[in-house]
Amino acid sequence: MARMKFICDTERCIECNGCVTACKNENEVPWGVNRRRVVTVNDGIIGQEKSVSVACMHCTDAPCMAVCPVDCFYRTDEGVVLHDKDICIGCGYCSLACPFGAPQFETKGAFGTRSKMDKCTFCSGGPEENGSVAEFEKYGRNRLAEGKLPLCAEMCSTKALIGGDSEVISSIFNQRVTTREKNGKYPGGQAFGWSTAYGGPGTAEPTPTPADKIPGAQ
Incomplete structure:
Protein backbone atom coordinates (compact mmCIF):
# COMPACT_ATOMS: atom_id res chain seq x y z
CA MET A 1 0.00 0.00 0.00
CA ALA A 2 1.29 3.45 -0.94
CA ARG A 3 2.31 5.88 1.79
CA MET A 4 1.47 9.38 0.59
CA LYS A 5 3.91 12.20 1.34
CA PHE A 6 4.97 15.65 0.13
CA ILE A 7 8.52 16.84 -0.66
CA CYS A 8 9.39 20.42 -1.60
CA ASP A 9 12.68 20.96 -3.40
CA THR A 10 13.99 24.31 -2.13
CA GLU A 11 16.44 24.52 -5.05
CA ARG A 12 13.49 24.69 -7.44
CA CYS A 13 10.85 26.68 -5.53
CA ILE A 14 10.51 30.20 -6.97
CA GLU A 15 7.90 31.49 -4.49
CA CYS A 16 5.23 31.86 -7.19
CA ASN A 17 2.49 30.70 -4.76
CA GLY A 18 0.85 28.70 -7.54
CA CYS A 19 0.44 25.79 -5.12
CA VAL A 20 -1.33 28.03 -2.60
CA THR A 21 -3.75 29.35 -5.21
CA ALA A 22 -4.43 25.88 -6.64
CA CYS A 23 -5.26 24.50 -3.19
CA LYS A 24 -7.62 27.31 -2.25
CA ASN A 25 -9.43 27.18 -5.60
CA GLU A 26 -9.73 23.39 -5.86
CA ASN A 27 -10.95 22.85 -2.31
CA GLU A 28 -12.78 26.14 -1.72
CA VAL A 29 -10.76 26.56 1.46
CA PRO A 30 -12.59 28.50 4.23
CA TRP A 31 -11.85 32.20 4.69
CA GLY A 32 -8.83 32.86 6.90
CA VAL A 33 -7.32 29.40 6.35
CA ASN A 34 -4.29 28.56 4.20
CA ARG A 35 -3.91 24.82 3.93
CA ARG A 36 -0.68 25.46 2.05
CA ARG A 37 1.67 28.44 2.22
CA VAL A 38 5.12 29.35 0.92
CA VAL A 39 7.74 30.31 3.50
CA THR A 40 10.90 32.18 2.43
CA VAL A 41 14.04 32.56 4.56
CA ASN A 42 16.88 35.02 3.95
CA ASP A 43 14.51 36.97 1.71
CA GLY A 44 16.40 39.28 -0.65
CA ILE A 45 19.87 37.99 0.21
CA ILE A 46 21.47 36.89 -3.07
CA GLY A 47 22.65 33.30 -2.98
CA GLN A 48 21.05 32.58 0.40
CA GLU A 49 17.33 32.97 -0.28
CA LYS A 50 15.35 29.73 -0.05
CA SER A 51 11.61 29.13 -0.33
CA VAL A 52 9.63 26.07 0.71
CA SER A 53 5.98 25.16 0.25
CA VAL A 54 4.54 24.02 3.58
CA ALA A 55 1.35 22.13 4.44
CA CYS A 56 0.38 19.13 6.54
CA MET A 57 3.18 16.59 6.14
CA HIS A 58 0.92 13.66 7.11
CA CYS A 59 3.39 12.49 9.71
CA THR A 60 3.86 8.81 10.46
CA ASP A 61 3.77 9.68 14.18
CA ALA A 62 1.52 12.73 13.99
CA PRO A 63 1.56 14.95 17.12
CA CYS A 64 -1.91 16.30 16.28
CA MET A 65 -3.32 12.80 16.72
CA ALA A 66 -1.52 12.39 20.02
CA VAL A 67 -2.89 15.55 21.65
CA CYS A 68 -6.48 15.61 20.34
CA PRO A 69 -8.75 15.11 23.39
CA VAL A 70 -11.66 13.77 21.32
CA ASP A 71 -9.64 11.60 18.90
CA CYS A 72 -11.03 13.26 15.78
CA PHE A 73 -7.84 12.57 13.82
CA TYR A 74 -7.33 9.32 11.94
CA ARG A 75 -4.97 7.87 9.34
CA THR A 76 -6.13 6.35 6.05
CA ASP A 77 -4.72 3.21 4.46
CA GLU A 78 -2.56 5.48 2.26
CA GLY A 79 -1.01 7.15 5.31
CA VAL A 80 -2.96 10.42 4.94
CA VAL A 81 -3.78 12.10 8.26
CA LEU A 82 -7.37 13.38 8.27
CA HIS A 83 -9.81 14.64 10.88
CA ASP A 84 -13.55 14.39 11.43
CA LYS A 85 -15.07 17.86 11.70
CA ASP A 86 -18.24 16.43 13.22
CA ILE A 87 -16.19 15.29 16.22
CA CYS A 88 -13.77 18.24 16.39
CA ILE A 89 -14.48 20.69 19.24
CA GLY A 90 -12.10 23.41 18.02
CA CYS A 91 -9.89 23.35 21.12
CA GLY A 92 -6.78 24.16 19.07
CA TYR A 93 -4.44 21.66 20.75
CA CYS A 94 -3.54 20.18 17.37
CA SER A 95 -2.52 23.60 16.07
CA LEU A 96 -0.17 24.08 19.03
CA ALA A 97 1.32 20.60 18.67
CA CYS A 98 1.91 20.66 14.90
CA PRO A 99 5.44 21.87 14.00
CA PHE A 100 4.18 22.92 10.55
CA GLY A 101 1.15 24.94 11.71
CA ALA A 102 -1.08 22.79 9.51
CA PRO A 103 -4.33 22.69 11.54
CA GLN A 104 -5.94 26.14 11.55
CA PHE A 105 -9.14 27.65 12.90
CA GLU A 106 -11.92 28.40 10.50
CA THR A 107 -13.33 31.87 11.14
CA LYS A 108 -17.04 32.55 11.11
CA GLY A 109 -18.89 35.83 11.07
CA ALA A 110 -17.78 39.47 11.02
CA PHE A 111 -15.63 39.12 14.13
CA GLY A 112 -13.88 35.92 13.13
CA THR A 113 -15.43 33.61 15.72
CA ARG A 114 -13.43 30.42 16.03
CA SER A 115 -15.04 27.23 14.78
CA LYS A 116 -13.82 23.79 13.72
CA MET A 117 -10.22 23.13 12.73
CA ASP A 118 -9.27 22.83 9.07
CA LYS A 119 -6.17 21.32 7.45
CA CYS A 120 -4.64 19.89 4.30
CA THR A 121 -6.28 16.60 3.33
CA PHE A 122 -3.82 15.59 0.58
CA CYS A 123 -6.88 16.12 -1.63
CA SER A 124 -8.43 12.95 -0.20
CA GLY A 125 -11.64 14.33 1.29
CA GLY A 126 -12.88 13.12 4.65
CA PRO A 127 -14.97 10.45 6.39
CA GLU A 128 -18.09 11.10 4.29
CA GLU A 129 -18.87 9.14 1.12
CA ASN A 130 -16.27 9.69 -1.60
CA GLY A 131 -17.30 12.40 -4.01
CA SER A 132 -20.39 13.40 -2.04
CA VAL A 133 -21.59 16.98 -1.63
CA ALA A 134 -21.16 16.74 2.15
CA GLU A 135 -17.55 15.64 1.75
CA PHE A 136 -16.73 18.51 -0.60
CA GLU A 137 -18.41 21.13 1.60
CA LYS A 138 -16.46 20.05 4.69
CA TYR A 139 -13.12 18.89 3.31
CA GLY A 140 -12.82 19.83 -0.36
CA ARG A 141 -12.15 17.74 -3.43
CA ASN A 142 -11.33 14.04 -3.13
CA ARG A 143 -8.83 13.74 -5.96
CA LEU A 144 -7.25 10.53 -4.62
CA ALA A 145 -10.57 8.73 -5.06
CA GLU A 146 -10.49 9.91 -8.68
CA GLY A 147 -7.02 8.46 -9.18
CA LYS A 148 -5.35 11.89 -9.15
CA LEU A 149 -2.66 13.50 -7.00
CA PRO A 150 -3.07 16.77 -5.03
CA LEU A 151 -3.52 19.73 -7.36
CA CYS A 152 -0.89 21.82 -5.54
CA ALA A 153 1.82 19.40 -6.67
CA GLU A 154 0.41 18.97 -10.16
CA MET A 155 0.27 22.74 -10.70
CA CYS A 156 3.83 23.48 -9.50
CA SER A 157 5.49 25.19 -12.48
CA THR A 158 9.04 24.13 -11.59
CA LYS A 159 8.07 20.75 -10.10
CA ALA A 160 9.57 21.83 -6.80
CA LEU A 161 6.58 20.41 -4.96
CA ILE A 162 6.04 16.71 -5.56
CA GLY A 163 3.49 14.51 -3.88
CA GLY A 164 2.67 10.83 -4.03
CA ASP A 165 3.99 7.50 -2.80
CA SER A 166 6.89 8.16 -0.44
CA GLU A 167 9.23 5.69 -2.15
CA VAL A 168 8.61 7.19 -5.59
CA ILE A 169 9.04 10.84 -4.63
CA SER A 170 12.08 10.02 -2.47
Missing part, protein backbone atom coordinates in the same frame (compact mmCIF):
# COMPACT_ATOMS: atom_id res chain seq x y z
CA SER A 171 13.67 8.36 -5.50
CA ILE A 172 12.95 11.44 -7.64
CA PHE A 173 14.43 13.79 -5.05
CA ASN A 174 17.51 11.63 -4.48
CA GLN A 175 18.15 11.55 -8.23
CA ARG A 176 17.99 15.35 -8.37
CA VAL A 177 20.45 15.72 -5.50
CA THR A 178 22.85 13.20 -7.05
CA THR A 179 22.70 15.00 -10.40
CA ARG A 180 23.47 18.36 -8.81
CA GLU A 181 26.40 17.00 -6.83
CA LYS A 182 27.80 15.27 -9.88
CA ASN A 183 27.50 18.09 -12.40
CA GLY A 184 27.71 21.24 -10.31
CA LYS A 185 25.83 24.36 -11.35
CA TYR A 186 26.10 23.84 -15.11
CA PRO A 187 24.70 22.28 -17.09
CA GLY A 188 22.91 19.35 -15.50
CA GLY A 189 23.06 20.63 -11.96
CA GLN A 190 20.80 23.61 -12.53
CA ALA A 191 17.76 23.62 -10.29
CA PHE A 192 15.61 24.91 -13.14
CA GLY A 193 15.96 26.92 -16.33
CA TRP A 194 16.58 26.45 -20.03
CA SER A 195 19.35 23.85 -19.70
CA THR A 196 17.38 21.69 -17.31
CA ALA A 197 14.18 21.86 -19.32
CA TYR A 198 15.67 21.25 -22.78
CA GLY A 199 19.01 19.59 -22.10
CA GLY A 200 22.40 20.44 -23.48
CA PRO A 201 25.93 19.15 -24.00
CA GLY A 202 27.89 18.07 -20.96
CA THR A 203 30.12 21.11 -20.93
CA ALA A 204 30.74 23.85 -18.41
CA GLU A 205 28.62 26.29 -20.41
CA PRO A 206 24.80 26.42 -20.30
CA THR A 207 22.80 25.66 -23.44
CA PRO A 208 22.29 28.87 -25.48
CA THR A 209 18.82 30.34 -25.37
CA PRO A 210 17.10 31.80 -28.46
CA ALA A 211 18.02 35.29 -27.23
CA ASP A 212 21.72 34.37 -27.40
CA LYS A 213 21.41 33.93 -31.17
CA ILE A 214 19.84 37.35 -31.77
CA PRO A 215 22.35 40.17 -32.37
CA GLY A 216 22.05 42.89 -29.78
CA ALA A 217 19.60 40.92 -27.64
CA GLN A 218 21.93 40.80 -24.64
Whole structure:
Protein backbone atom coordinates (compact mmCIF):
# COMPACT_ATOMS: atom_id res chain seq x y z
CA MET A 1 0.00 0.00 0.00
CA ALA A 2 1.29 3.45 -0.94
CA ARG A 3 2.31 5.88 1.79
CA MET A 4 1.47 9.38 0.59
CA LYS A 5 3.91 12.20 1.34
CA PHE A 6 4.97 15.65 0.13
CA ILE A 7 8.52 16.84 -0.66
CA CYS A 8 9.39 20.42 -1.60
CA ASP A 9 12.68 20.96 -3.40
CA THR A 10 13.99 24.31 -2.13
CA GLU A 11 16.44 24.52 -5.05
CA ARG A 12 13.49 24.69 -7.44
CA CYS A 13 10.85 26.68 -5.53
CA ILE A 14 10.51 30.20 -6.97
CA GLU A 15 7.90 31.49 -4.49
CA CYS A 16 5.23 31.86 -7.19
CA ASN A 17 2.49 30.70 -4.76
CA GLY A 18 0.85 28.70 -7.54
CA CYS A 19 0.44 25.79 -5.12
CA VAL A 20 -1.33 28.03 -2.60
CA THR A 21 -3.75 29.35 -5.21
CA ALA A 22 -4.43 25.88 -6.64
CA CYS A 23 -5.26 24.50 -3.19
CA LYS A 24 -7.62 27.31 -2.25
CA ASN A 25 -9.43 27.18 -5.60
CA GLU A 26 -9.73 23.39 -5.86
CA ASN A 27 -10.95 22.85 -2.31
CA GLU A 28 -12.78 26.14 -1.72
CA VAL A 29 -10.76 26.56 1.46
CA PRO A 30 -12.59 28.50 4.23
CA TRP A 31 -11.85 32.20 4.69
CA GLY A 32 -8.83 32.86 6.90
CA VAL A 33 -7.32 29.40 6.35
CA ASN A 34 -4.29 28.56 4.20
CA ARG A 35 -3.91 24.82 3.93
CA ARG A 36 -0.68 25.46 2.05
CA ARG A 37 1.67 28.44 2.22
CA VAL A 38 5.12 29.35 0.92
CA VAL A 39 7.74 30.31 3.50
CA THR A 40 10.90 32.18 2.43
CA VAL A 41 14.04 32.56 4.56
CA ASN A 42 16.88 35.02 3.95
CA ASP A 43 14.51 36.97 1.71
CA GLY A 44 16.40 39.28 -0.65
CA ILE A 45 19.87 37.99 0.21
CA ILE A 46 21.47 36.89 -3.07
CA GLY A 47 22.65 33.30 -2.98
CA GLN A 48 21.05 32.58 0.40
CA GLU A 49 17.33 32.97 -0.28
CA LYS A 50 15.35 29.73 -0.05
CA SER A 51 11.61 29.13 -0.33
CA VAL A 52 9.63 26.07 0.71
CA SER A 53 5.98 25.16 0.25
CA VAL A 54 4.54 24.02 3.58
CA ALA A 55 1.35 22.13 4.44
CA CYS A 56 0.38 19.13 6.54
CA MET A 57 3.18 16.59 6.14
CA HIS A 58 0.92 13.66 7.11
CA CYS A 59 3.39 12.49 9.71
CA THR A 60 3.86 8.81 10.46
CA ASP A 61 3.77 9.68 14.18
CA ALA A 62 1.52 12.73 13.99
CA PRO A 63 1.56 14.95 17.12
CA CYS A 64 -1.91 16.30 16.28
CA MET A 65 -3.32 12.80 16.72
CA ALA A 66 -1.52 12.39 20.02
CA VAL A 67 -2.89 15.55 21.65
CA CYS A 68 -6.48 15.61 20.34
CA PRO A 69 -8.75 15.11 23.39
CA VAL A 70 -11.66 13.77 21.32
CA ASP A 71 -9.64 11.60 18.90
CA CYS A 72 -11.03 13.26 15.78
CA PHE A 73 -7.84 12.57 13.82
CA TYR A 74 -7.33 9.32 11.94
CA ARG A 75 -4.97 7.87 9.34
CA THR A 76 -6.13 6.35 6.05
CA ASP A 77 -4.72 3.21 4.46
CA GLU A 78 -2.56 5.48 2.26
CA GLY A 79 -1.01 7.15 5.31
CA VAL A 80 -2.96 10.42 4.94
CA VAL A 81 -3.78 12.10 8.26
CA LEU A 82 -7.37 13.38 8.27
CA HIS A 83 -9.81 14.64 10.88
CA ASP A 84 -13.55 14.39 11.43
CA LYS A 85 -15.07 17.86 11.70
CA ASP A 86 -18.24 16.43 13.22
CA ILE A 87 -16.19 15.29 16.22
CA CYS A 88 -13.77 18.24 16.39
CA ILE A 89 -14.48 20.69 19.24
CA GLY A 90 -12.10 23.41 18.02
CA CYS A 91 -9.89 23.35 21.12
CA GLY A 92 -6.78 24.16 19.07
CA TYR A 93 -4.44 21.66 20.75
CA CYS A 94 -3.54 20.18 17.37
CA SER A 95 -2.52 23.60 16.07
CA LEU A 96 -0.17 24.08 19.03
CA ALA A 97 1.32 20.60 18.67
CA CYS A 98 1.91 20.66 14.90
CA PRO A 99 5.44 21.87 14.00
CA PHE A 100 4.18 22.92 10.55
CA GLY A 101 1.15 24.94 11.71
CA ALA A 102 -1.08 22.79 9.51
CA PRO A 103 -4.33 22.69 11.54
CA GLN A 104 -5.94 26.14 11.55
CA PHE A 105 -9.14 27.65 12.90
CA GLU A 106 -11.92 28.40 10.50
CA THR A 107 -13.33 31.87 11.14
CA LYS A 108 -17.04 32.55 11.11
CA GLY A 109 -18.89 35.83 11.07
CA ALA A 110 -17.78 39.47 11.02
CA PHE A 111 -15.63 39.12 14.13
CA GLY A 112 -13.88 35.92 13.13
CA THR A 113 -15.43 33.61 15.72
CA ARG A 114 -13.43 30.42 16.03
CA SER A 115 -15.04 27.23 14.78
CA LYS A 116 -13.82 23.79 13.72
CA MET A 117 -10.22 23.13 12.73
CA ASP A 118 -9.27 22.83 9.07
CA LYS A 119 -6.17 21.32 7.45
CA CYS A 120 -4.64 19.89 4.30
CA THR A 121 -6.28 16.60 3.33
CA PHE A 122 -3.82 15.59 0.58
CA CYS A 123 -6.88 16.12 -1.63
CA SER A 124 -8.43 12.95 -0.20
CA GLY A 125 -11.64 14.33 1.29
CA GLY A 126 -12.88 13.12 4.65
CA PRO A 127 -14.97 10.45 6.39
CA GLU A 128 -18.09 11.10 4.29
CA GLU A 129 -18.87 9.14 1.12
CA ASN A 130 -16.27 9.69 -1.60
CA GLY A 131 -17.30 12.40 -4.01
CA SER A 132 -20.39 13.40 -2.04
CA VAL A 133 -21.59 16.98 -1.63
CA ALA A 134 -21.16 16.74 2.15
CA GLU A 135 -17.55 15.64 1.75
CA PHE A 136 -16.73 18.51 -0.60
CA GLU A 137 -18.41 21.13 1.60
CA LYS A 138 -16.46 20.05 4.69
CA TYR A 139 -13.12 18.89 3.31
CA GLY A 140 -12.82 19.83 -0.36
CA ARG A 141 -12.15 17.74 -3.43
CA ASN A 142 -11.33 14.04 -3.13
CA ARG A 143 -8.83 13.74 -5.96
CA LEU A 144 -7.25 10.53 -4.62
CA ALA A 145 -10.57 8.73 -5.06
CA GLU A 146 -10.49 9.91 -8.68
CA GLY A 147 -7.02 8.46 -9.18
CA LYS A 148 -5.35 11.89 -9.15
CA LEU A 149 -2.66 13.50 -7.00
CA PRO A 150 -3.07 16.77 -5.03
CA LEU A 151 -3.52 19.73 -7.36
CA CYS A 152 -0.89 21.82 -5.54
CA ALA A 153 1.82 19.40 -6.67
CA GLU A 154 0.41 18.97 -10.16
CA MET A 155 0.27 22.74 -10.70
CA CYS A 156 3.83 23.48 -9.50
CA SER A 157 5.49 25.19 -12.48
CA THR A 158 9.04 24.13 -11.59
CA LYS A 159 8.07 20.75 -10.10
CA ALA A 160 9.57 21.83 -6.80
CA LEU A 161 6.58 20.41 -4.96
CA ILE A 162 6.04 16.71 -5.56
CA GLY A 163 3.49 14.51 -3.88
CA GLY A 164 2.67 10.83 -4.03
CA ASP A 165 3.99 7.50 -2.80
CA SER A 166 6.89 8.16 -0.44
CA GLU A 167 9.23 5.69 -2.15
CA VAL A 168 8.61 7.19 -5.59
CA ILE A 169 9.04 10.84 -4.63
CA SER A 170 12.08 10.02 -2.47
CA SER A 171 13.67 8.36 -5.50
CA ILE A 172 12.95 11.44 -7.64
CA PHE A 173 14.43 13.79 -5.05
CA ASN A 174 17.51 11.63 -4.48
CA GLN A 175 18.15 11.55 -8.23
CA ARG A 176 17.99 15.35 -8.37
CA VAL A 177 20.45 15.72 -5.50
CA THR A 178 22.85 13.20 -7.05
CA THR A 179 22.70 15.00 -10.40
CA ARG A 180 23.47 18.36 -8.81
CA GLU A 181 26.40 17.00 -6.83
CA LYS A 182 27.80 15.27 -9.88
CA ASN A 183 27.50 18.09 -12.40
CA GLY A 184 27.71 21.24 -10.31
CA LYS A 185 25.83 24.36 -11.35
CA TYR A 186 26.10 23.84 -15.11
CA PRO A 187 24.70 22.28 -17.09
CA GLY A 188 22.91 19.35 -15.50
CA GLY A 189 23.06 20.63 -11.96
CA GLN A 190 20.80 23.61 -12.53
CA ALA A 191 17.76 23.62 -10.29
CA PHE A 192 15.61 24.91 -13.14
CA GLY A 193 15.96 26.92 -16.33
CA TRP A 194 16.58 26.45 -20.03
CA SER A 195 19.35 23.85 -19.70
CA THR A 196 17.38 21.69 -17.31
CA ALA A 197 14.18 21.86 -19.32
CA TYR A 198 15.67 21.25 -22.78
CA GLY A 199 19.01 19.59 -22.10
CA GLY A 200 22.40 20.44 -23.48
CA PRO A 201 25.93 19.15 -24.00
CA GLY A 202 27.89 18.07 -20.96
CA THR A 203 30.12 21.11 -20.93
CA ALA A 204 30.74 23.85 -18.41
CA GLU A 205 28.62 26.29 -20.41
CA PRO A 206 24.80 26.42 -20.30
CA THR A 207 22.80 25.66 -23.44
CA PRO A 208 22.29 28.87 -25.48
CA THR A 209 18.82 30.34 -25.37
CA PRO A 210 17.10 31.80 -28.46
CA ALA A 211 18.02 35.29 -27.23
CA ASP A 212 21.72 34.37 -27.40
CA LYS A 213 21.41 33.93 -31.17
CA ILE A 214 19.84 37.35 -31.77
CA PRO A 215 22.35 40.17 -32.37
CA GLY A 216 22.05 42.89 -29.78
CA ALA A 217 19.60 40.92 -27.64
CA GLN A 218 21.93 40.80 -24.64
